[in-house]
Amino acid sequence: xxxxxxxxxxxGETVTRHNLVRDDLRVQVIDYGAVVTAIKVPDREGQWAxxxxxxxxxxxxxxxxxxxxxxxxxxxxxxxxxxxxxDGTTYALPINEPPNTMHGGPEGFSRRLWRAxxxxxxxxxxxxxxxxxxxxxxxxxxxxxxxxxxxxxxLRIDYRAxxxxxxxxxxxxxSYFNLAGEGIGDVMDHVVQVFADTYAPTDATQxxxxxxxxxxxxxxxxxxxxxxxxxxxxxxxxxxLAGGYDHTFVLRGPAGTLRPAATCLCPASGRRxxxxxxxxxxxxxxxxxxxxxxxxxxxxxxxxxxxxxxETQGFPDAPNHPSFPSTVLRPGxxxxxxxxxxxxxx
Numbered sequence: 001x002x003x004x005x006x007x008x009x010x011x012g013e014t015v016t017r018h019n020l021v022r023d024d025l026r027v028q029v030i031d032y033g034a035v036v037t038a039i040k041v042p043d044r045e046g047q048w049a050x051x052x053x054x055x056x057x058x059x060x061x062x063x064x065x066x067x068x069x070x071x072x073x074x075x076x077x078x079x080x081x082x083x084x085x086x087d088g089t090t091y092a093l094p095i096n097e098p099p100n101t102m103h104g105g106p107e108g109f110s111r112r113l114w115r116a117x118x119x120x121x122x123x124x125x126x127x128x129x130x131x132x133x134x135x136x137x138x139x140x141x142x143x144x145x146x147x148x149x150x151x152x153x154x155l156r157i158d159y160r161a162x163x164x165x166x167x168x169x170x171x172x173x174x175s176y177f178n179l180a181g182e183g184i185g186d187v188m189d190h191v192v193q194v195f196a197d198t199y200a201p202t203d204a205t206q207x208x209x210x211x212x213x214x215x216x217x218x219x220x221x222x223x224x225x226x227x228x229x230x231x232x233x234x235x236x237x238x239x240x241l242a243g244g245y246d247h248t249f250v251l252r253g254p255a256g257t258l259r260p261a262a263t264c265l266c267p268a269s270g271r272r273x274x275x276x277x278x279x280x281x282x283x284x285x286x287x288x289x290x291x292x293x294x295x296x297x298x299x300x301x302x303x304x305x306x307x308x309x310x311e312t313q314g315f316p317d318a319p320n321h322p323s324f325p326s327t328v329l330r331p332g333x334x335x336x337x338x339x340x341x342x343x344x345x346x
Contacts, residue, residue: 003119006030006037007058013113015058018124022149025343033061033110034126034145036069036175038182038297039155041343044270049181051271051343053287053307056297062111066289067174070110071145072103074130074137075327076172077248077283077316080207084319086138086328087166093136100205103174105135109143110174123148132165139165141329153343161335169329170314171337172279176287176307179266179273183298186305187287188229191265194222194284196249200315201238210321212250220247225265228286228308244288244305248281248316255280255325258338262310270346275310277339280325283311312339 006017009032017037020027026048028038038050053068055061061068082093082101093101103110109128118125123146130141146158159171178187199220200208215221219231219239232244239245253259261282264273275282287307294302318324329335 006032009058009113010062015113016116018116018119020122020124020147020149022122022152024153025149025155027147027149027155029124029126029147030061031114031116031126032058033070033112034114035061035110036147036173039175039341039343041153041271042345044345049269050297051177051179051181053176053178053182053302054297055294060294064294065110066294067103067110069173069175071171072174072311073109073143073169073171074104074135074141075101075168076103076170076174076311076313078102078207080205080317080320082136084168086168086319089138091136091138100207107135109171114145117144122150137167139163139167141167141169143171145171155341155343157339159335159337161329162333163329164331166328166330168319168327169335170316170318170327172283172311172313173339174309174311176309177264177273178307179264179271180269183296183300183302186229186303187308188227188232188305189267190228190308191225191267192222192228192284192308193225193263194249194282195252195260195262196282197223197252198250200248200250202241202247204241206242206246207317208248208315208321208324210323215249220249222284225263229305232286242288244286245284246286246288248283250281251277251279258340261312261339264308264310265346272344272346274342274344275312275339276342277312278337279312279314279339281313281315283309283313283316285309285311312337
């Protein structure tokens with residue numbers, strides 16, 4: 001399928017939608033925010049559906065989107081009080097989730113137009129240059145994100161970045177999955193497994209405390225498959241603070257190697273998703289902030305719990321936690337990471 005025009009930004013820029021197709025997988029990506037607007041896969045009966053939440057217009061992605069399907073950056077997740085110190089210099093960032101900076105600020109990577117450097121039926125290369133000082137971050141950053149369908153049922157995302165000054169970097173794709181189908185309802189029955197023995201508790205503003213706590217004996221124990229909603233109403237302090245799941249899990253195995261991160265199964269449709277990543281952590285988010293005000297392409301509203309995110313990434317607020325794996329990128333270094341999403345039906 002050829003690229004087509006998705007719409008026009010408020011600044012008059014044309015937004016192009018690219019189509020990646022294999023026999024068992026159809027993915028649509030727009031160059032605004034590098035947003036994945038659709039992942040279409042069959043269920044156990046061979047019925048196709050889009051399994052990610054989306055919006056139908058460019059205006060929606062510019063104004064009200066909670067990062068649906070977007071590349072979050074320059075720093076995905078939160079930075080406490082919008083401040084960090086690097087090599088003796090303190091940098092101030094715009095506050096867009098008071099009192100913190102979230103997903104790179106109000107005009108982060110998810111609200112920028114990317115350039116398609118290469119596009120064919122199974123591979124899309126998107127690039128952008130983030131100028132020195134953009135959203136308060138130091139250094140000119142050249143970023144490349146590659147979406148590809150390398151093998152049956154598999155969407156792969158490869159990230160690459162270089163900088164001309166020391167900076168901090170954390171990139172992720174922020175797709176909200178509903179394996180029953182976009183707009184069908186909540187995902188509380190989706191059975192999830194996360195390959196992690198510890199997670200990062202947060203304070204009342206959802207900034208990590210610095211502790212890494214064992215998942216055993218808590219609602220965060222997804223070491224064995226468990227429905228998302230099985231323990232989400234337990235009165236655990238961390239669940240109450242976040243209104244559900246919005247926490248970083250420390251993945252097993254060495255970062256830098258592609259290894260299992262999580263699985264998700266929808267019992268009703270039989271669709272199954274297996275995620276692998278080279279990143280050190282995964283943010284599990286149960287769509288807590290969805291409030292019924294957004295309408296998807298299905299014409300149905302999105303309410304709390306109607307999607308689940310598996311954000312493979314570095315640790316949130318790592319620049320302010322020396323004990324966390326470093327997210328510093330320096331000149332002469334190249335940041336790379338990869339995440340795969342493998343779909344099947346049982």
